[in-house]
Amino acid sequence: MAKKAFIEQGLGKPPWFMRMGLNFQHMVFKFSRIPGMARRHPWVREDKTDMRFLPINQDISRPEDCPMPLELLDRLIEEASHCVIVDFCGCRMGYECEDYPHDIGCLLMGDSALEVPATVGREVGKEEAKEHARKAIDVGLVPIVGRAHVDNFIFGVKDRGCLLTVCFCCECCSITRFIGEIPYTYVDPAYPRLKGVSVEVTGDCRGCGTCAEHCFVHAIELVNNKAVIGEYCRACGRCASACPNGAITVRITDRDFLEDAYQRIRAHVRYD
Ligand code: SF4
Ligand code: SF4
Ligand code: SF4
Incomplete structure (x- = not known):
């Protein structure tokens, strides 16, 4: 399905590791529904996955001088050694999303982001990384930020603990689909709510x-x-x-x- 969507969008054939990664995701969704299997999935092991949703609402009530959640994203971009933008969203393409753009994909940061092949992502400066995030947020996509071990598979990057993922998510995001499927005991350690x-x-x-x-x-x-x-x-x-x-x-x-x-x-x- 993902391969067909890539070709239809004029992006050619996705690289083999992305095809494997996306197929792997579909397989593990099904696999995780088997009782006792979910905890083996790298997406629910807190040593492998630790991601938070950042609310994009403008009208959040908060104490005076308190930062808005999206300021975390800006801070992480400012401090990142490298920022890489992926100009397509494999999840929205794969699930044939009709509500959100297919050309807004993940933002990857850190030393390992540079290992993402040029056919998949392009290195950008901090302002362009922020612009990419604003574009995503403006159309209503919600950022999920943190460590996502599965992206080492999907983007063909060796896991050295140097890859930070920002997903811009909607109903077609593999992460959100997965969270809705697994028992709650696995959700909280790997996808904790922002405290407070x-x-x-x-x-x-x-x-x-x-x-x-x-x-x-x-x-x-x-x-x-x-x-x-x-x-x-x-x-x-x-x-x-x-x-x-x-x-x-x-x-x-x-x-x-x-x-x-x-x-x-x-x-x-x-x-x-
Ligand atoms: S996870 Fe669901 S219930 Fe919670 S804030 Fe988001 S949309 Fe609302
Ligand atoms: S059901 Fe949900 S969307 Fe409808 S009024 Fe209540 S809180 Fe609002
Ligand atoms: S993780 Fe998010 S931004 Fe990345 S491909 Fe999936 S939905 Fe798109």
Whole structure:
């Protein structure tokens, strides 16, 4: 499927390691549904995967002088030794996404990003890396940032702990599809929520269900005609943007909320 999409977009045949990586993803999705198998997947081992969703909402309520979540992304770009942009999104192409652009792919950072073949990614300066991120965010894609061991397979890069991934995700992202499939015990260690960010449904909820349709990890249920957010929630804020009644709030309660994420990401990924 991914190969056909590549060729249709005029990108030619994807390199063998990407074909293998994408096919591998599809295979492990199915494999992970077998009881007891999910924990063997590198996407749920916290020593291999440690990624956070960054809410892109403009109206996050927060203490005075508290940074916005996206400032973490800017900081990581500023400090990165190298930034590489992938100008296609294998997930959206592979799943034939109809809602978001296929030409906005991952941003890869760190020393190992330079090993990504030139047919797949191109090195850019920090301003262009930030511009790529802004373009993705402007169309509504949500960044997931951190260490993703699977990208070493997909991008054909040796795993030396020097590759930081920023995925710009939608419903067609392999990561979000995967999170929605696996038992919760595996979700939290590898995809922790940003600490100090809360997402709450207020009394203005009218039970329309729009938020549930937009939650790509299926964390929202309607109970007695009201939205209820469950434990799978990764605090991405997407439901709050989608609610027509403004009935979901994203709130930062701890002004140091980014520091924990920053320290954990930097501990996993050396890139300077
Ligand atoms: S990880 Fe995200 S940006 Fe990268 S290919 Fe998948 S959906 Fe696209
Ligand atoms: S979109 Fe808003 S109003 Fe509709 S169910 Fe969700 S929270 Fe309630
Ligand atoms: S419930 Fe809302 S904030 Fe939580 S993961 Fe779903 S869309 Fe994101």
